[in-house]
Amino acid sequence: MxxxxxxxxxxLDIEQGSTILQVAKKxxxxxxxxxxxxxxxxEIKDLRYELHENCNLVIHTFQEDDLEGKKAYWHTSSHIxxxxxxxxxxxxxxxxxxxxxxxxxxxxxxxxxxxxxxxxKIEEEMKKIIKENLEIKRFSLPRKDALKLMENEPxxxxxxxxxxEGEEISFYEQGxxxxxxxxxxxxxxxKIKTIKILSSxxxxxxxxxxxxxxxxxxxxxxxxxxxxxxYLNLLEEAKQRDHRKxxxxxxxxxxxxxVGSGLPMYLPNGATIRRILERYIQDxxxxxxxxxxxxxxxxxxxxYKTSGHWEHYKEDMxxxxxxxxxxxxxxxxxxxxxxxxxxxxxxSYRDLPIKIGELANDFRYExxxxxxxxxxxxxxxxxxxxxxxxxxxxxxxxxxxxxLIFEVYQKDFGFPSSAFSFRxxxxxxxxxxxxxxxxxxxxxxxSQLREILKQLKIDFYExxxxxxxYGPKIDIxxxxxxxxxxxxxxxxxxxxxPERFDLSFIGEDGKEHRPVVIHRAILGSxxxxxxFLIEETKGAFPLWLCPTQVKILPITDNQHEYANKIKNQFxxxxxxxxxxxxxEKTGYKIREAQLEKIPYMLIVGPxxxxxxxxxxxxxxxxxxxxxxxxxxxxKILNEIDTKKN
RNA sequence: GCUUCCAUAGCUCAGUAGGUAGAGUGCUACCUUGGUAAGGUAGAGGUCACGGGUUCAAUUCCCGUUGGAAGCUCCA
Numbered sequence: 209m210x211x212x213x214x215x216x217x218x219x220l221d222i223e224q225g226s227t228i229l230q231v232a233k234k235x236x237x238x239x240x241x242x243x244x245x246x247x248x249x250x251e252i253k254d255l256r257y258e259l260h261e262n263c264n265l266v267i268h269t270f271q272e273d274d275l276e277g278k279k280a281y282w283h284t285s286s287h288i289x290x291x292x293x294x295x296x297x298x299x300x301x302x303x304x305x306x307x308x309x310x311x312x313x314x315x316x317x318x319x320x321x322x323x324x325x326x327x328x329k330i331e332e333e334m335k336k337i338i339k340e341n342l343e344i345k346r347f348s349l350p351r352k353d354a355l356k357l358m359e360n361e362p363x364x365x366x367x368x369x370x371x372x373e374g375e376e377i378s379f380y381e382q383g384x385x386x387x388x389x390x391x392x393x394x395x396x397x398x399k400i401k402t403i404k405i406l407s408s409x410x411x412x413x414x415x416x417x418x419x420x421x422x423x424x425x426x427x428x429x430x431x432x433x434x435x436x437x438x439y440l441n442l443l444e445e446a447k448q449r450d451h452r453k454x455x456x457x458x459x460x461x462x463x464x465x466x467v468g469s470g471l472p473m474y475l476p477n478g479a480t481i482r483r484i485l486e487r488y489i490q491d492x493x494x495x496x497x498x499x500x501x502x503x504x505x506x507x508x509x510x511x512y513k514t515s516g517h518w519e520h521y522k523e524d525m526x527x528x529x530x531x532x533x534x535x536x537x538x539x540x541x542x543x544x545x546x547x548x549x550x551x552x553x554x555x556s557y558r559d560l561p562i563k564i565g566e567l568a569n570d571f572r573y574e575x576x577x578x579x580x581x582x583x584x585x586x587x588x589x590x591x592x593x594x595x596x597x598x599x600x601x602x603x604x605x606x607x608x609x610x611x612l613i614f615e616v617y618q619k620d621f622g623f624p625s626s627a628f629s630f631r632x633x634x635x636x637x638x639x640x641x642x643x644x645x646x647x648x649x650x651x652x653x654x655s656q657l658r659e660i661l662k663q664l665k666i667d668f669y670e671x672x673x674x675x676x677x678y679g680p681k682i683d684i685x686x687x688x689x690x691x692x693x694x695x696x697x698x699x700x701x702x703x704x705x706p707e708r709f710d711l712s713f714i715g716e717d718g719k720e721h722r723p724v725v726i727h728r729a730i731l732g733s734x735x736x737x738x739x740f741l742i743e744e745t746k747g748a749f750p751l752w753l754c755p756t757q758v759k760i761l762p763i764t765d766n767q768h769e770y771a772n773k774i775k776n777q778f779x780x781x782x783x784x785x786x787x788x789x790x791x792e793k794t795g796y797k798i799r800e801a802q803l804e805k806i807p808y809m810l811i812v813g814p815x816x817x818x819x820x821x822x823x824x825x826x827x828x829x830x831x832x833x834x835x836x837x838x839x840x841x842x843k844i845l846n847e848i849d850t851k852k853n
Numbered sequence: 854g855c856u857u858c859c860a861u862a863g864c865u866c867a868g869u870a871g872g873u874a875g876a877g878u879g880c881u882a883c884c885u886u887g888g889u890a891a892g893g894u895a896g897a898g899g900u901c902a903c904g905g906g907u908u909c910a911a912u913u914c915c916c917g918u919u920g921g922a923a924g925c926u927c928c929a
Contacts, residue, residue: 313924321857409924410856417926421856424924456864465902465920524928541929575854575927576920588929674928683929695929732929764886791886799890813888823888831889 265392270431282307284393285429289314291385292333303363311428322408331405341398342383364388402436403429446689451742452581470579470586477755482734498563503545505569509535515544520677524572538571546594547709555713565593588733595726606660609699609728633674633681644704653701654680678704689743696732748805752848758785759806761797763813770817
């Protein structure tokens with residue numbers, strides 16, 4: 209332990225090897241709450257951080273592995289933005305301006321939204337402030353003085369008032385601009401080298417749609433111009449793999465205003481991918497003892513009043529269709545139907561688990577601003593199943609579901625594990641309206657899921673307020689090309705619906721017992737999975753899923769017959785093959801097939817016809833020489849068969 | 854749903870400081886029968902998203918609707 213003496217005379221014990229960052233955090237976390245003025249006289253040194261007078265932690269670094277350094281860098285940049293806006297628009301009120309995963313933003317309350325010209329001017333002004341190389345100084349004030357200092361900034365006043373009693377109220381000052389801020393920062397504005405304003409948009413004050421909408425400006429900054437260039441290239445690459453762009457180019461899906469927003473139509477290519485995927489996942493499920501059903505997309509409102517959807521999920525449902533003496537709705541989920549399927553007959557404890565699956569169309573009235581290609585739609589096809597299990601089977605069955613997820617995503621598709629994160633989605637205890645009210649049920653279910661994740665040694669994070677209304681979930685989250693955080697597979701534990709539908713099984717003791725339901729989706733929805741597949745593969749689908757697996761390119765008209773003969777032979781073996789018999793040169797046809805990401809091109813000219821051969825060009829390896837028709841057939845069938853489609 | 858921006862040929866986009874439009878690509882025909890990423894010529898294609906308003910005149914300006922984009926809110 210090292211003893212540090214603070215200016216106010218109090219001492220702080222710090223572990224050997226602590227970084228200055230850790231010291232500063234201890235001070236600000238209240239270990240030395242009264243020590244608003246600190247001075248280190250211990251022997252701690254960390255070249256990346258420095259503790260100045262007044263607990264002003266100064267950060268000198270900007271490195272991939274140094275999150276604190278990046279945050280401080282971007283946070284300082286956001287202060288520069290606020291200063292620039294205040295210089296150009298003195299009436300603007302400043303709200304908050306944090307660093308984010310990539311860059312930073314600042315929210316302003318202004319009379320008119322920023323135009324492109326405004327943003328260009330702001331960027332210029334920011335560059336000026338950087339040039340001025342203003343020193344960044346920290347100071348703290350008692351609440352009263354803090355409120356006085358910020359009297360013209362209503363949002364800051366609100367923030368100060370919300371700070372708990374006893375919390376240090378610190379400010380950072382650069383030139384004539386001062387902002388309420390906990391820090392840390394870099395030492396002066398000159399440390400920021402390049403900045404770029406990326407976009408602006410509206411954002412609700414404090415994230416609530418009940419509050420006023422402020423104007424948010426997003427930007428990013430780096431210590432080197434080349435890093436900015438790299439970052440912008442990365443953004444451009446992300447745009448290139450956007451599933452909406454590739455989906456259009458490769459004729460996977462389309463939309464039409466006459467059909468409506470959030471209602472994509474699958475073109476033949478997309479329909480093929482979807483059909484193969486849906487067969488694949490159902491076959492997997494059948495191997496694992498699932499039984500599939502078909503249930504209607506419509507139901508009587510009473511069904512959802514029984515399930516609790518009406519109470520908790522009504523806002524997300526399409527409105528009621530009122531008929532003469534009944535009220536129908538489009539279903540947003542399939543659970544209620546499946547509950548009734550289970551209830552259709554009496555079950556013994558020996559029959560459990562019972563696994564009821566369905567590729568089911570669900571309808572959700574998503575906000576018009578949030579629909580997005582195949583990623584977020586208003587009609588989706590869920591790869592849904594409900595497992596009816598005994599309480600003693602929960603752990604094993606949830607484990608099996610997680611295993612199936614690993615098998616599909618890692619083994620069969622080979623997606624990198626870095627693409628996913630596991631989220632334990634819990635309820636928000638303070639929001640009684642959103643969730644079924646039964647504290648004991650929630651606590652049991654949440655801790656069971658947590659325990660399973662720990663036992664399987666899966667890295668996960670917890671998120672409050674993300675549960676389904678009926679129970680907690682294990683969600684597998686991915687980041688899309690647009691940096692949206694979305695769920696694909698999910699596994700949910702539900703003690704509520706069995707109760708509401710009064711489900712039971714007959715136990716060993718001859719008495720009725722309550723089963724537990726596990727809701728799970730592996731592909732999530734076909735739609736969302738395909739959007740993910742497109743972005744992850746950049747449109748170069750694995751062979752077994754390709755709408756066209758083989759394209760035959762005859763060199764002249766004289767090989768059309770031969771090409772069609774091969775096509776017919778392959779088609780009988782369920783190889784998806786087309787002949788490009790247009791009057792075009794071979795180079796042209798190859799270029800086009802390559803851009804279409806066709807896995808195999810078979811080039812056939814007089815030589816191949818004579819010797820009963822095909823010249824093969826692969827998507828990845830280019831020209832790979834000739835083979836007999838039979839040899840190639842065997843090769844491709846082997847490659848396809850690895851996924852048993 | 855909210856804030857901002859956008860909508861011109863099948864696709865990608867230019868253009869008109871208000872006088873009804875153009876390129877590339879694709880499509881069709883003809884010439885060319887070509888061996889591993891673009892052969893040539895010609896032609897067809899648009900009530901400039903839809904509905905109002907201002908104007909002698911609107912694709913262009915204004916309002917509304919629909920659809921799209923970014924973000925916010927919400928969510929598989």
